[in-house]
Amino acid sequence: MAGVAVDVGNRVECDGALGTVKWIGEVPGTQGMWYGVDWDDENRGKHDGTHNGIKYFETQYPKSGSFVRPTKVSSGMTLEAAVRGRYQDDPTIETHVTDMLQKTINARFVEVVGMEKIGKKQSKLEELETVVLDGWMVWGAGNSDLAKLLPRLQDLDISNTLLSSWESIAQITRQLPSLRFLNISGNKLKLPNNPDELQESVCHITHLVLNNMKGYTWSDLMTCCVMFPTLRKLQVAFNKLCKLGPVPVGLFDSLEEIDIGVNPICSWEEVCHLGTIPRLESLNVNNCQLKKVVFPSVPVHEKTKLFPNLKNLMIANNPLEAWESVGELNKLQNIKDLVISYDENITLYFQEFAFARISNLKVLNRTRLTPKEKRDCELFYLKSFSEDYYSSGGTEDTSASHLSQEFTLKHPTYLKLVEEYGAPVDETKHRSQKSQKLRDLKIELKIITPDDAEREPIVKSFLPTTKISKVKMMLKRQLKINPAAHINLSYCPTKAILWQSATVFEIRMDNDMKEMDFYSIVSGDTLMVRWE
Known part of the structure; x- marks a missing residue:
């Protein structure tokens, strides 16, 4: 398919590889025009833009440069052409996509399965609210009237395309006033000279995805974000960021969520640069290289002024000192939902202890506790x-x-x-001898079945460290209860019987993962067994 006329700075595709045209002209000793292309793949080219001792163009890698004939590369298609090819039956587009796939996998024949069905599902472009063109070789809007073509469009994914500038993106977005979500990940875009001038064209975007932006630094990303004053959600993962740096004052006054995951960030101090974002509620730093969370200038019992509204923190798959880091996370004022990785072999009962060590925590690794369950964790932590x-x-x-x-x-x-x-x-105070025999450590209990008066009470001993789940299994065998039955345990303290209270005072033992001594049960108490 014929594309746009190519200029220096344009992106092109050849045999599945993408690159940037850095030079156009004739090479001495040859006839005709050549493109000097700097490929994204450092192993795709043959040189650094130098030929016979003459430097024609600069490359990002020592051997990412090539001279290519114009007929060998594709300059892509307009957004309208890609939309029609993706969502309608356009045989021209189908042929172009097939040719691209054929070159990419070096096959003589390629059949695009289901291509004929794509358009039939969503052929009414004026009703489309979401368009996904990830990997389609879009170069820009061209002369299309996108406002008429896609009047209801709200979500647009134009990642991994041939877009080469923010100006070309602005030309698209200014025609789509209903657009709120924009994904331009994986594109190699020249930074805008005057981002403020493009703000009016993109300012209606509230969710922006800038993952894997091919060479962008944190400063570059901040420069681009100036164009999006109403941004509420930002994703900047996979950008090889080691450092973040300060956030310009006022830049993210509307931002509520940010994802900086899968970046080689080692220091929590870098993450703290985001702590000045006033409305930030959700932070994703999964799959980075953070070793610890620390707020060194904040006393142990006080709260940090950073991240004042942060409620959700995702910090999984980092080489964290998890136990120490959880204690520091308690310094966050409003943390309620935490996703974190930990080694169970190093810290037993980590999940229960984390709920006790972070006062406001309600959800840990997608597990939500009721107030009673959180209280149980806190009591268990105290006892442990x-x-x-x-x-x-x-x-x-x-x-x-x-x-x-x-x-x-x-x-x-x-x-x-x-x-x-x-x-x-x-x-x-109660441990007078350490060489106590095992039988002396056991708890001797009277066991009754209130719902089955014909059963005689029995007496049985348990170790205080026996888990409730195991006690239930033992009682099923002892009392010959159906293995599939659901058992409920409670006990009546000896003191309650001595008080001769008119109402039997029962304490439920409703957490199978707890041990007997968690419930402060002692020898002489009465264990009541019920089942369904």
Whole structure:
């Protein structure tokens, strides 16, 4: 298919490879015109733009340059042609796409399966709200009347195309006033000389995707974002960013979500540059190279002024010191939803402890806890580190506690939980001998079945570290209950019986992952078994 006339700076395609025309002219010793092309693939060319000692053009890699005859390259198609080829039955476009695929995979014959069905599904272009042209060789709008062609268009994906400038993008977007989502990832675009002049053409975009922008730095990305004053969501993943740098004041006053994932960012200090964005609610830093989260200038019990409205943080697949980082995340004022990776072999019960260590956390790795479940996690956390608490200067009377700095840094929310729920039992006071025999450590319980009065009570012993799920399995065998039945456990403390209360005081044991001693059950208590 014939494309637009090629000038220096235009993007072209040849045999599936993309490049930028850096020079047009004649080469001594040959006849006819040549294009000097700098290929995106560093191994696609043969030289650095130098031929017979003469430097014709600059290349980005030592061997990414080639001289190519104009007839060998394609300058692409207009957006309208691509839309008609993608969504309507245009045999000319079908032939062009087939030719491109044939060259790319070096096949003599290619059949594009389903091509004849594409247009039939969405042939009414005036009703289209979403257009996806990822990988189509679009160079620009041309002379098309896009406002008439796509009057209802809201989402446009023109990633990995032959677009070469922001001016060509502005020519497209100014004709599409209903457009809100724009994906121009994977394009090699020359930075605009005057981005302010293009703002009127693109300012209605609220969700912008600038992934893999082929050589853009953080500063380049910020320059481009000046054109989008009402931006609410920005994606800049896959850009090989090591550093971010400050965000210009006022640039992202409307921004609520940003994705900087899959960039080799090592320092949390770089991420903190985003902390000045006033309305930022969601931050994605998955798959970076962050080693820790730290707010060094913020005392352990205080909140940072950075990220004042951040609610959702995705920080998975980073080589984090997860335990320490979770403690630092408690310094965020409004964090409620966290996605994070951790090694279960290093930190047992990480998920339960994370809910206790981040006061406002409600969702962890897509798991939402009820208020009761969060309370259980907090109580479990208190009990799990009670020995460390007392050995570090803690007391049952919190006003008399003199906790070590090491404990406070490691457990920043512990004292607050003690104040809320009371101090955990100081088990060191009751541990008079370490060589106690196993049978002396067991809890002896009277077991009854309230819904089956004919069953005689039995007495059975359990280790305090036995999980509730295992207790249920043991009781199914002991009481010969159907293995498929659902068992509910509760217990009545001996003290409640001694009080001779008119109402039986039962404590439900409703978390299968907890151990017996989590519920403070002791020898002599009565265990009640019910099943459905």
